Structures are given as structure tokens and as C-alpha cells.
Amino acid sequence: MKMIRLLPRCRLQFDTSRTLSSVTRLPQHAEVDQNMASFYSISSNPFFSLLGICPNASSLKKIHSALIIHGFSSNILFQTKLLSLYGSFGHIKDARVVFDSLPEPDFYSYKVMMRWYFLHEMHSQLIELYGCLRERHTEFDNVLFSVLLKACSELCDVDMGRKTHGEIVKAGNPDSFVLTGLVDMYSKCGLLELARRVFDETVDKNVVSWTSLISGYVQNDLAEEGLMLFNRMRDEAIEINDFTLGSLATACTKLTSLHQGKWIHGFLIKKGMALNSFLLTTLVDMYVKCRKLEDARQVFDELPTVDLVSWTAMIAGYTQNGHPYDALKLFTYHKGILPNSFTVSTILSACGQCVNLSLGRSIHSVEIKLAFDDDQMVVNALVDMYAKCHMIGDARLVFDTVTCNNKKNLITWNTMISGYYLNGYHYEAVRLFNEMRRSEKLSPDAVSLVTLMSCFASIGALELGSSVHGYSIKEGLSWSNVYIGTALVNLYAKCGDAGSARVVFEGMEEKNAITWSSMIGGCGMQGDAVGSLSLYSDYLSLEDNLEANDAILTTVLSACSHTGRVGQGLEYFDSIIVPSEKHFVCVVDGLARTGRLEEAWDFMERSGWGGISVLAAFLHGCCLYSRFDLGKEAATRMVELRPEEASYYVLLSNFYTRCGDLNKANEVRDLMKKHRFSKSPGCSQVEMDAFYPPKSSSSRLQVAAK
Incomplete structure (x- = not known):
């Protein structure tokens, strides 16, 4: 046995000595022998x-x-x-x-x-x-190139990616993984022409190659090209994977293409593909962006496990599409998921829409525990929530506590300025706008200017509004932006300058329903019923097929009411599929103003609309025509409803005074005192050289802050 073991050793020594003279010619073989000997030694x-x-x-x-x-x-x-x-x-x-x-x-x-x-x-x-x-x-080898290209993709390091591409060409024979890595790298760096060139030069294209380029098109906002490339992929009979379908669903989301999105969903079901969380979450987001919340919720309920991404996507869908109560219900149902900053900001927005201050404060405490205090998105959502819940003092407190290291951005300023405007603190909104310009030196955007012009429209500051108009023209935002154009139309219309409002309106490149509503309402406020109705006819004849919203219909009915066109107003009312209380008020007001009180009463009885606003419009007509018999019935119903608005009590008291029933008038006055109702005194404003707010505005803010 010993001799048998020695023989290989002798042969090994002989072979080595025989090749010693040729070490310089075959260095690699010697190195391999040395490594093998070292390996055998170490492995033992x-x-x-x-x-x-x-x-x-x-x-x-x-x-x-x-x-x-x-x-x-x-x-x-x-x-x-x-x-x-x-x-x-x-x-x-x-x-x-x-x-x-x-x-x-x-x-x-x-x-x-x-x-x-x-x-x-x-x-x-x-x-x-x-x-x-x-x-x-x-x-070099292809594995190294693939890893390096992936790093360049994640860092969007196009310079290093180009150098690597050159070394790949120099080395030659890249495999499909390397070529796919090149497509992915160029796509993520935004160089789609180079990505497409590499893709077209790839001979053996696989599903990863196709998916990388499709995803590149989608990520660079070229979703249509991505869908066209998918059609080519189907023609080539390439098998589709989950990532391909995820990219296609994202493309449909960006295009809000519901039909193609449903086709993708149906394709998944038809092929019997496993619907994992990634695909289902992508489908949820697609249906949400296409405003098909029922379909989105149905897909959401099919999720095997609800994770943070899908949960947040569904909550955001409800919040952004005007279903805040559903968003709050979903948020409170899944208590085991820890929300991120986007979830918190979204649910705060839902609380603001619902004016749910109690839950909003609770979310605020959760936000503090999760250490989202320095997150700009959460801070903005908190300011917006408190402002919409009419806690303007708390909103300002959150606004002021933004740390110096995390400076207020333009969105934060806009949110606070808008909060002042929505709560009626127009002068404070203007002051804060000026403070933003002085301290932060931020340039206002379209949102800033729209809020500022809305404030000037509310206080009748035509000259200041015109100066903002000039600034918007200088910045190239005036007529190119539909929101600024609409705010200008509203400003000039409310300030009585119908001519300027019409000039801005006619010069706008794009108009939405609110733009038309502002212009129609502006004509109505100036007593130009013919102009209002003519604009409404033009609006209905548009090729865009814009639907007449509640505000436009209310404006048109109000114009008919104030100009005595009751018959025409009734025709418009009959064309409304689901009339609102405002529409009934306009019709009753029109009938009452023209003395057709019995017809107005019958109209209320038939429709079943006997709300406080409708009764107030009817009672006003009874006062005009001294029909105290009908007015007393309306007054009795108003007392039974007992609204929180003090102006209705004043109207009732004045009515009983005109009837000669002073006891009833005093009872109404006593009732106001008992419930501590007080009517704000009327005031008139005159625009002068200086911009001085009324004292009541500042006092209101101080009370709110307390």
C-alpha cells in the first residue's frame, strides 16, 4: 500500500521536474498546479x-x-x-x-x-x-457586467454606464443578461433611443428584454409607446410574465385608459395566472386612477394579505375621489398595519374633508409617535386638516412650529394662505402672502395667485386684483392656466367689471365648468339675464360635452328668478335630473318675487321640499306682497325647524312686525337671546389708496387662536 501511494508522488515529481524548463512558456499551468496543491492542503x-x-x-x-x-x-x-x-x-x-x-x-x-x-x-x-x-x-465576464450595469441603473449613473457599454463591446460575446442590463440602464437614465438601439440589435430577445424596454417607456411617460411595443411582443409570441403585466397596468394608469386596463385584468383571469400582491396592488391603483372605486375595492378584497402599499393605495383612492368616509372606515378597520407618512397625510386629508376634528387630532398624536414631525407632506396635511375643520388657530400653530432646518416650502405657505381664505380671514391671507414674499423670497405659483385673487374678489379689491393680473401676465401664467383664468373671471365679475371679465373669458385657451359658471354668474350679478342665458346656451352647445354642474344650474335659475323669467326658469328646472335644494330655492324665489305665491306654495307641497332656505325665500315674497296669511304658515314651520342661522330669526321677527303681531316678534327676539344668536352687522367697503382691513377681521382671528 505504501508503494502504491508513492508511485503517484514520484510521477508528480517527475512531471514537475520535466516541465521546470518550460515554466516561462506555460505560467498558467504552473499557477494552476500550485493552486491545486494549495487547495488540497487547505481542504484537509x-x-x-x-x-x-x-x-x-x-x-x-x-x-x-x-x-x-x-x-x-x-x-x-x-x-x-x-x-x-x-x-x-x-x-x-x-x-x-x-x-x-x-x-x-x-x-x-x-x-x-x-x-x-x-x-x-x-x-x-x-x-x-x-x-x-x-x-x-x-x-471580465458577463456576470460582472450584469452586476455593474444594475448598479449604474439604480444610481442613474449614465457616464459609468456608457463606459461599461464600451468595455462590453470591447470584450465581445455579451449574453442576454448583459444586453438586457444595458436596455434597463439606458431606460432608467432616460436615454430611450440608446435603449431601443440596444434592444433592436439583440438577436435573442427574451421576456426580460421586452419587459425592460416596455417598463422604460412607461417610466419615462411614454406609456403609449410601451403599449405599442407590447403589441409587437404579442406578435412575436413571447410569453408574458408578472412584471410585463405590471408595467402594462401602470401604463394604463398613467393614460387613465380603463378599457385597456380591464383587458389586462381579463387576460390575467383568462390565462389563469396567479394574482400576487404586486399585480393586484397595481390593478387597484389603475382602477383608482380611472375613478372606478367599486372595481378597485373588489380587487382589493381579493388580496390574500393586505400590505401597506395596497392599503394606502385604496385609502388614497377614496380620499382623492371624494369618498372620505370610506377612507376613514378602511383606515380604522386594518389596525394591524403601521402607516407611513403618505398614509398619515392621506388620512388627514380625509379628516379635513369630513370635518372630523376628533379623529384628526388622534391622527396628529399618532404622527407625533411615529416621528413624522419633520415630514413636509405630513405638516402640510395637518395645516390643511385644521383649516378645513375651522380650527385656524391650530393650523397656524402647526405652521409656525415648522423647524428652521425643515423650512416651509411653497406648498406649506399656500396651504396656510388657503386656510385663511376658506375661513373668511381674507386680510390675514393677504398679509401672509406678503410675508412669504419678504421672508422666504419664494415665487408664487398658480395656486398662490388663485387664492390671492379669490381673496381680492371677496373683499372687492379690484385695483389690487388687477395688479396680480399684471403679475400673472408677466410670468406667463394668465391665460395659459385655466385656474388663474377662472380666478380672474371671478375677480372681475364680483367686482362689477363685467367687460374685463368677458375679455379674460374670451381670451382663455381652455375653459372648464367652473370658468363658465363664473362668467354666467357674473352676468347674472350685473342683472344681465340675457347674457347669462346666452352663455348657458353656448355652454350646452360645446363639443366637449361638459355637463352643467350644480353651480351653473343655480346661477341660471337665479338669473331667471331675479329678472322675472319664471317660465323659462321652470323649463330649466324640469330638465334637471336630480335637483338640489338650491334649485328649489331659486324656483320658489322666482315665483314669490312675481307674486305667484299660491303656485309657489303648491310647488313646495308637491315636491316635498320645505327646508329652511325654501321657506325663507317664500316668506320674503309674502313680505313683498303683504300675504300675511300664507306667510304665517311658513313662519310657523320655520320656528319648528329652528335653524342655527341668526338671519332666519331676524327675517321672522321682521315678518311678525310687519303683520302687527309684536308679541310674536318679541318671542323670536327672546329666542335669539336665549340661544345667544347674533346677526353680524352689515357693512360696506370702499377701496382706497391704503389697504386697511376692518377691525372685526383681526378680532375674529384672535378669538379663533384662543
Whole structure:
């Protein structure tokens, strides 16, 4: 047995000695022999076996210490094994320490270290290490190129990506993974022409190649091109995967293309593909953006497990589409999910829409516990929520507590200014706008100007509004922006300058329903019923097929009411599918103003609309024509309803006074005192050289802040 073992040794020694003279000609063979001998020696070492069964990082560090003590730590095979194990346990810093201790790291060691950087998304370190590799080695392979291109994609480092592309061309023979990585890198860097060129030059295109380019088109807001490329993909009979369908659903979301989105959903069901959370969440988002909330909720309910992304997407869908109560219900139902900053800001918006101050305060406390205080989106949502809940003092407190390191951005200022406007503090809104311009030196955007012009329209500051108009023209925002144009029409109409309102209206490139409503209402306020009705006819004849909203119909009916066109008003009323209380008020007011009180009473009885506003309009007509018999019946019903508005009590008191029933008038006055109702005194405003607000405005703010 001993001689049998010696024979190979002798042969090995003989072969080695025979080739010693040719070492210079075959250095690679000698190096392989040397490495093989070293490997056989190390593999028989017990430490190497221990490394193979090492269960955790703690044990690995103990074995590493033993290797250092026994002098094995300098061996490259041991070091490479340590490098691999530290990376597998997630100790990337320790792995890099081992790598840096290598006197001359070989190509494989570089690959191992770069692999761990890639798997732990440390892309900058990966590219830096690749630079070191280029200085010491000239070897390349497709795996290295694929990892490097992925890092360039994540960092959008187009310069490094171009250099890598050049080295790929120089090395030759790239596989499909490398070519797909090039397509993905150029797509994420926004260079779609280069991505398409690489894609077209790829001979063996697979589903990953097609999906990468489709995703690139979608991510760069070229969703239509992405869908066209998908049609080509189907013609090539390429099998579709989940990521392809996810990109297509995202394309339909961006295009709000419901028909194609439903086709994708049907394709999934038809092919029997597994609907994972990724696909279902994408479909939920698609249906939400297409405003099909019932379909979105149906897909949401099919989710095997509700995660943060799908939960937030559904909540945002309800909030953004005017269903805040459903959003709050869904938020409170899934209590086991920890919300992120976007979820918190969205649910705060829902609280503002519902004027749910109690829940809004609770969400505020949750936000503090989750340390979202410095998140700008959450701060803006808090200001908006408190403002919509009429807690303007709390809104200003949140606004003022934004830290110096996290400066207020334009959205924060706009939210606070808009909050003042919505709560009737127009002068405070203007003051804050001026403060924004002085302290932060921010340039106002369209939202800022719209809010400012709305404030000037409310206080009748025509000259100041005209100056904002000039600023908007200077900044190129006047007629190119539909919201600014609409605010200008509203400003001039409410300030009595119908001519300027009409000039702005006619010069607008785009008009929406609110624009038409403002112009129609402006004519109505100036007593130009013919102009209002003519504009309404033009509005109905538009090719855009815009539907007449509640505001437009109310404006038209009001114009008919104030000009005695009761018959025409009734015709418009009959054309309304679901009339609102405002529409009934306009019809009753028109009939009462023309003395047709019995007909107005019968109209109320038939329709069943006997709300406080309708009765007030009828009672006003009874006062005009001294029909106290009918007025007393309406007054009795108004007392039974007992609204919170003091003006209705004043109307009742005046009616009983005109009837000669002073006892009843005094009873109404006593009732007002009992409930502490007080009617705000009327006032008139005159625009002068200086911009002085009435004192009552500041006092209201001080009370609200308390």
C-alpha cells in the first residue's frame, strides 16, 4: 500500500521536474498546479471544515480569530472563504475588512465582494470597487457586467454606464443578461433611443428584454409607446410574465385608459395566472386612477394579505375621489398595519374633508409617535386638516412650529394662505402672502395667485386684483392656466367689471365648468339675464360635452328668478335630473318675487321640499306682497325647524312686525337671546389708496387662536 501511494508522488515529481524548463512558456499551468496543491492542503485543514459548517456570524468571528492565531489568515483561499461567509451573514463591513487585508486580491475575490455589495444595494461602493479591479486585472465576464450595469441603473449613473457599454463591446460575446442590463440602464437614465438601439440589435430577445424596454417607456411617460411595443411582443409570441403585466397596468394608469386596463385584468383571469400582491396592488391603483372605486375595492378584497402599499393605495383612492368616509372606515378597520407618512397625510386629508376634528387630532398624536414631525407632506396635511375643520388657530400653530432646518416650502405657505381664505380671514391671507414674499423670497405659483385673487374678489379689491393680473401676465401664467383664468373671471365679475371679465373669458385657451359658471354668474350679478342665458346656451352647445354642474344650474335659475323669467326658469328646472335644494330655492324665489305665491306654495307641497332656505325665500315674497296669511304658515314651520342661522330669526321677527303681531316678534327676539344668536352687522367697503382691513377681521382671528 505504501508503494502504491508513492508511485503517484514520484510521477508528480517527475512531471514537475520535466516541465521546470518550460515554466516561462506555460505560467498558467504552473499557477494552476500550485493552486491545486494549495487547495488540497487547505481542504484537509480542520479549520476549513469548520468554516463550512459555521452557523452564524458570532461563530465565524471565533474561527477567524483562531485562523489568525495559527497563521492561516494570510492564505487567499481562507480569506476568500471568510469574505464569502461574512457577506452571507450580512456583515458587509467585516467582509470588506477581510478583502482589504488581501495583499493581492484575485479576480474571484473582487467578484465575491462586488456580489455582496450588489445584494445589499450598496451600489456606490460596488462601482468604486470596480474601479480598483480595473487597475489590477483585465479579466471580465458577463456576470460582472450584469452586476455593474444594475448598479449604474439604480444610481442613474449614465457616464459609468456608457463606459461599461464600451468595455462590453470591447470584450465581445455579451449574453442576454448583459444586453438586457444595458436596455434597463439606458431606460432608467432616460436615454430611450440608446435603449431601443440596444434592444433592436439583440438577436435573442427574451421576456426580460421586452419587459425592460416596455417598463422604460412607461417610466419615462411614454406609456403609449410601451403599449405599442407590447403589441409587437404579442406578435412575436413571447410569453408574458408578472412584471410585463405590471408595467402594462401602470401604463394604463398613467393614460387613465380603463378599457385597456380591464383587458389586462381579463387576460390575467383568462390565462389563469396567479394574482400576487404586486399585480393586484397595481390593478387597484389603475382602477383608482380611472375613478372606478367599486372595481378597485373588489380587487382589493381579493388580496390574500393586505400590505401597506395596497392599503394606502385604496385609502388614497377614496380620499382623492371624494369618498372620505370610506377612507376613514378602511383606515380604522386594518389596525394591524403601521402607516407611513403618505398614509398619515392621506388620512388627514380625509379628516379635513369630513370635518372630523376628533379623529384628526388622534391622527396628529399618532404622527407625533411615529416621528413624522419633520415630514413636509405630513405638516402640510395637518395645516390643511385644521383649516378645513375651522380650527385656524391650530393650523397656524402647526405652521409656525415648522423647524428652521425643515423650512416651509411653497406648498406649506399656500396651504396656510388657503386656510385663511376658506375661513373668511381674507386680510390675514393677504398679509401672509406678503410675508412669504419678504421672508422666504419664494415665487408664487398658480395656486398662490388663485387664492390671492379669490381673496381680492371677496373683499372687492379690484385695483389690487388687477395688479396680480399684471403679475400673472408677466410670468406667463394668465391665460395659459385655466385656474388663474377662472380666478380672474371671478375677480372681475364680483367686482362689477363685467367687460374685463368677458375679455379674460374670451381670451382663455381652455375653459372648464367652473370658468363658465363664473362668467354666467357674473352676468347674472350685473342683472344681465340675457347674457347669462346666452352663455348657458353656448355652454350646452360645446363639443366637449361638459355637463352643467350644480353651480351653473343655480346661477341660471337665479338669473331667471331675479329678472322675472319664471317660465323659462321652470323649463330649466324640469330638465334637471336630480335637483338640489338650491334649485328649489331659486324656483320658489322666482315665483314669490312675481307674486305667484299660491303656485309657489303648491310647488313646495308637491315636491316635498320645505327646508329652511325654501321657506325663507317664500316668506320674503309674502313680505313683498303683504300675504300675511300664507306667510304665517311658513313662519310657523320655520320656528319648528329652528335653524342655527341668526338671519332666519331676524327675517321672522321682521315678518311678525310687519303683520302687527309684536308679541310674536318679541318671542323670536327672546329666542335669539336665549340661544345667544347674533346677526353680524352689515357693512360696506370702499377701496382706497391704503389697504386697511376692518377691525372685526383681526378680532375674529384672535378669538379663533384662543
